[in-house]
Amino acid sequence: MSYYQENREAFLEGLKTFLRIPSISTEPEHRPDIQRAAEFVRDELSAAGMAKAELIEGAGHPLVYAEWLGAPGKPTLLFYGHYDVQPVEPLEEWKSPPFEPEIRNDNIYARGSCDDKGQVYILVKAVEGLLKTTGKLPCNVKFLIEGEEEVSGEHIESYVAKKPPRLASDAAIICDTEMFAPELPTICVGLRGIVYTELHVQGADHDLHSGVYGGAAPNPIQAIAEIVTALKDRDGHILIPGFYDRVQPPSRKEKEAWARLPFDEEEYRKKEIGSPALTGEPEFDVFERTWARPTFEVHGIRGGFIGEGAKTVIPARAVAKISMRLVADQRPEEALAQFKAAVAKVCPRGVTAEVKLIHHAGASLVNPDNRFIDAAAAAMQQVFGSQTVYIRSGGSIPIVGSFERSLGIPSVMMGFGLPDDNLHAPNEKFHLPNFYRGIEAVARFLEIVGQ
Amino acid sequence: MSYYQENREAFLEGLKTFLRIPSISTEPEHRPDIQRAAEFVRDELSAAGMAKAELIEGAGHPLVYAEWLGAPGKPTLLFYGHYDVQPVEPLEEWKSPPFEPEIRNDNIYARGSCDDKGQVYILVKAVEGLLKTTGKLPCNVKFLIEGEEEVSGEHIESYVAKKPPRLASDAAIICDTEMFAPELPTICVGLRGIVYTELHVQGADHDLHSGVYGGAAPNPIQAIAEIVTALKDRDGHILIPGFYDRVQPPSRKEKEAWARLPFDEEEYRKKEIGSPALTGEPEFDVFERTWARPTFEVHGIRGGFIGEGAKTVIPARAVAKISMRLVADQRPEEALAQFKAAVAKVCPRGVTAEVKLIHHAGASLVNPDNRFIDAAAAAMQQVFGSQTVYIRSGGSIPIVGSFERSLGIPSVMMGFGLPDDNLHAPNEKFHLPNFYRGIEAVARFLEIVGQ
Numbered sequence: 001m002s003y004y005q006e007n008r009e010a011f012l013e014g015l016k017t018f019l020r021i022p023s024i025s026t027e028p029e030h031r032p033d034i035q036r037a038a039e040f041v042r043d044e045l046s047a048a049g050m051a052k053a054e055l056i057e058g059a060g061h062p063l064v065y066a067e068w069l070g071a072p073g074k075p076t077l078l079f080y081g082h083y084d085v086q087p088v089e090p091l092e093e094w095k096s097p098p099f100e101p102e103i104r105n106d107n108i109y110a111r112g113s114c115d116d117k118g119q120v121y122i123l124v125k126a127v128e129g130l131l132k133t134t135g136k137l138p139c140n141v142k143f144l145i146e147g148e149e150e151v152s153g154e155h156i157e158s159y160v161a162k163k164p165p166r167l168a169s170d171a172a173i174i175c176d177t178e179m180f181a182p183e184l185p186t187i188c189v190g191l192r193g194i195v196y197t198e199l200h201v202q203g204a205d206h207d208l209h210s211g212v213y214g215g216a217a218p219n220p221i222q223a224i225a226e227i228v229t230a231l232k233d234r235d236g237h238i239l240i241p242g243f244y245d246r247v248q249p250p251s252r253k254e255k256e257a258w259a260r261l262p263f264d265e266e267e268y269r270k271k272e273i274g275s276p277a278l279t280g281e282p283e284f285d286v287f288e289r290t291w292a293r294p295t296f297e298v299h300g301i302r303g304g305f306i307g308e309g310a311k312t313v314i315p316a317r318a319v320a321k322i323s324m325r326l327v328a329d330q331r332p333e334e335a336l337a338q339f340k341a342a343v344a345k346v347c348p349r350g351v352t353a354e355v356k357l358i359h360h361a362g363a364s365l366v367n368p369d370n371r372f373i374d375a376a377a378a379a380m381q382q383v384f385g386s387q388t389v390y391i392r393s394g395g396s397i398p399i400v401g402s403f404e405r406s407l408g409i410p411s412v413m414m415g416f417g418l419p420d421d422n423l424h425a426p427n428e429k430f431h432l433p434n435f436y437r438g439i440e441a442v443a444r445f446l447e448i449v450g451q
Numbered sequence: 452m453s454y455y456q457e458n459r460e461a462f463l464e465g466l467k468t469f470l471r472i473p474s475i476s477t478e479p480e481h482r483p484d485i486q487r488a489a490e491f492v493r494d495e496l497s498a499a500g501m502a503k504a505e506l507i508e509g510a511g512h513p514l515v516y517a518e519w520l521g522a523p524g525k526p527t528l529l530f531y532g533h534y535d536v537q538p539v540e541p542l543e544e545w546k547s548p549p550f551e552p553e554i555r556n557d558n559i560y561a562r563g564s565c566d567d568k569g570q571v572y573i574l575v576k577a578v579e580g581l582l583k584t585t586g587k588l589p590c591n592v593k594f595l596i597e598g599e600e601e602v603s604g605e606h607i608e609s610y611v612a613k614k615p616p617r618l619a620s621d622a623a624i625i626c627d628t629e630m631f632a633p634e635l636p637t638i639c640v641g642l643r644g645i646v647y648t649e650l651h652v653q654g655a656d657h658d659l660h661s662g663v664y665g666g667a668a669p670n671p672i673q674a675i676a677e678i679v680t681a682l683k684d685r686d687g688h689i690l691i692p693g694f695y696d697r698v699q700p701p702s703r704k705e706k707e708a709w710a711r712l713p714f715d716e717e718e719y720r721k722k723e724i725g726s727p728a729l730t731g732e733p734e735f736d737v738f739e740r741t742w743a744r745p746t747f748e749v750h751g752i753r754g755g756f757i758g759e760g761a762k763t764v765i766p767a768r769a770v771a772k773i774s775m776r777l778v779a780d781q782r783p784e785e786a787l788a789q790f791k792a793a794v795a796k797v798c799p800r801g802v803t804a805e806v807k808l809i810h811h812a813g814a815s816l817v818n819p820d821n822r823f824i825d826a827a828a829a830a831m832q833q834v835f836g837s838q839t840v841y842i843r844s845g846g847s848i849p850i851v852g853s854f855e856r857s858l859g860i861p862s863v864m865m866g867f868g869l870p871d872d873n874l875h876a877p878n879e880k881f882h883l884p885n886f887y888r889g890i891e892a893v894a895r896f897l898e899i900v901g902q
Binding site for chain 2 (some may be wrong): 026027028045080086087089093150151152178192194196202203204205206207208209210211212213214215216217218219221222224225226228229232234236268271272274275276277279280281286289290293295297298299300301302303304305306307308309310311312313314315316319321323325346349350351352354360393394396419422423424425426427446
């Protein structure tokens with residue numbers, strides 16, 4: 001039995017310890033947990049045998065850095081992941097508490113189990129195994145693990161933008177995506193960007209009684225409804241002028257590859273989404289809608305009365321959380337400006353509307369013709385026993401763009417999540433066989449790169 | 452100096468004690484405060500010299516009853532008010548804590564100061580003054596004060612529906628409305644009804660990541676936006692089929708009386724509402740829009756992420772609090788059925804929508820030609836020194852309909868609130884001169900009725 005097989009129990013216990021830290025980056029009261037999670041990763045890297053394991057403090061949450069540079073002449077890989085997690089609301093829908101990992105049916109359930117602590121831990125344990133058994137790595141490896149991926153990633157972005165010499169590498173390895181299907185090793189070669197905003201709408205200068213003023217006073221919630229329905233039609237077409245101008249359709253070759261992926265739309269609707277019907281632009285298929293088309297999504301509306309019972313208030317103001325996913329070649333700043341202009345144009349009488357940017361990131365398309373992607377595909381194929389497929393992801397990993405722009409390196413997105421892992425939702429899970437195979441696949445990848 | 456002038460300080464202290472009880476009827480955790488408020492009113496009535504002051508327990512919050520029947524052959528009046536109050540959110544907008552009454556510029560600021568504790572207290576102190584100074588009242592008086600006006604009023608409604616002999620009266624006196632303007636004594640002769648609902652919309656069967664599923668998954672918040680904009684246009688016209696069929700326009704005489712009321716629409720917009728423009732059906736004036744036309748109002752939307760920062764969730768479900776104000780001769784059950792049918796018709800693909808009734812009440816129109824309204828008008832005119840005007844209110848006082856249907860008595864709505872008293876909103880206040888004059892006006896009213 002190899003080190004990787006012998007130590008599964010220890011790997012699992014270590015992962016559980018990691019998952020018990022509620023490192024929610026969007027909530028300031030969890031700042032001490034962020035610190036604990038960063039220190040946990042640093043200490044694990046140090047224990048694994050990586051050199052110079054340390055925290056890089058800055059304006060935001062600490063980055064964790066470590067390196068092993070004992071393979072002169074061999075390529076240098078930069079391992080990226082994040083130790084922060086999403087909020088857990090609605091808490092009542094979790095079957096087990098989000099920060100008390102529980103194993104059910106070969107899955108480990110906890111916030112961050114898949115996104116991204118489980119996958120960060122894969123990277124750590126892969127190098128640990130090689131270092132413990134051979135005393136060295138087949139190529140040079142650096143770790144850069146951040147704690148703001150779910151919020152803005154400003155710290156890592158500004159750090160990478162300074163092009164620090166210690167980050168010099170040949171490729172970034174990003175373990176934060178998912179496999180297309182169980183047993184189907186997957187490399188992600190495209191990501192959507194995002195512009196996340198708040199739409200602040202103000203009507204009256206104080207809350208009003210709907211009996212006394214209903215019929216004459218503006219209602220900011222109704223105004224938000226008018227704005228969002230004016231900007232997206234019932235078929236999912238975004239009506240922001242100019243918004244689609246730079247959208248590049250996928251190549252015919254890529255679409256043909258997508259058509260060969262095992263996919264049953266009815267199964268997807270029933271098992272992954274569970275809604276009466278799918279929505280979105282009817283002239284595009286699901287892959288194109290979720291990977292290669294932009295979106296316009298309202299995440300929540302604050303304002304007014306949402307408690308139990310009845311309150312007949314016309315709120316003075318309301319705030320909608322609205323994001324737009326972007327695809328190549330849309331530009332975040334331009335999309336934001338287009339959104340702002342469109343809001344100004346469709347804002348109804350009686351209210352004022354203001355758009356505030358929360359964060360943004362560009363879309364990424366990676367050219368799959370490079371040796372590191374080839375090595376990753378081969379390694380995963382060997383461990384999983386079936387051919388690696390290339391897909392895109394509808395999500396956003398802003399750092400991919402930063403690595404390309406600032407460090408001039410491509411990213412290899414080899415992820416081990418599954419489509420039903422409930423990312424950002426209650427009952428997030430990680431499939432334990434993928435956890436163990438992921439560790440071996442990353443180790444095998446290092447061996448191939450080092451050959 | 453009369454008893455009423457001599458005891459102003461004591462009246463004010465008593466009112467403050469009443470206002471310190473956070474008797475919020477929509478929030479179950481305030482149930483003990485409801486009890487305390489009911490007992491406070493009972494004890495005040497008893498101390499005022501009313502007989503048989505007691506709580507009537509039932510399915511909901513206790514009713515407070517008291518009577519003085521020492522004027523055989525004279526009319527019997529039923530005094531109505533409520534000791535429960537609205538919730539206080541958003542708490543941060545209060546300049547002083549809602550349950551710590553504070554006096555600023557001759558106003559007392561507290562939740563319930565105007566709606567309706569201040570006005571209940573007016574009734575209590577009016578009878579107290581007469582009883583303490585003359586040992587009797589000029590006519591028979593019964594009190595029926597409830598604790599569910601802001602939630603549903605089910606207890607009082609079922610109690611009144613039983614037509615208990617002890618409620619037999621010639622007219623109800625309701626002190627829960629407002630004056631049209633400071634110095635302008637006012638009787639309200641019309642109220643809107645209400646249908647208060649929750650619109651529950653379900654998309655996916657669990658929360659989804661907007662990166663992974665955005666473009667294919669339904670969004671219940673967007674669906675609510677589509678439904679509410681399909682049911683009300685930008686000019687305030689309600690698009691629910693059949694909704695306006697029974698709406699009765701005000702008589703020419705009533706409209707002419709409204710046209711004589713002192714009213715500056717621009718002042719109203721700036722000072723009472725404070726929004727960039729008024730809204731609502733442009734073909735009707737403000738009085739007709741707020742008194743004699745129905746409304747469709749979204750009070751809040753629950754679901755999704757509304758915390759600080761960003762969460763890229765597509766929520767599985769969302770709930771909108773939606774009310775419709777009704778006018779004569781609309782029927783609540785019919786309006787509810789029309790709303791449900793309209794929602795089913797406009798509900799977008801990918802979600803299911805369900806309407807749940809929270810509470811409802813019919814609209815009321817009182818014929819002003821009766822001796823009790825004449826007496827009230829004369830009493831207020833004597834105390835305030837200017838002619839009493841007749842208006843309607845856009846709010847809903849369901850008990851008016853119950854009194855008419857079950858007890859066969861008209862209601863006299865003599866209210867002492869002011870248009871800028873911030874009912875149901877932060878910084879609710881009551882104008883102290885109106886508090887003191889209200890007490891005297893009610894006492895004078897009893898004298899006129901007893902003549």
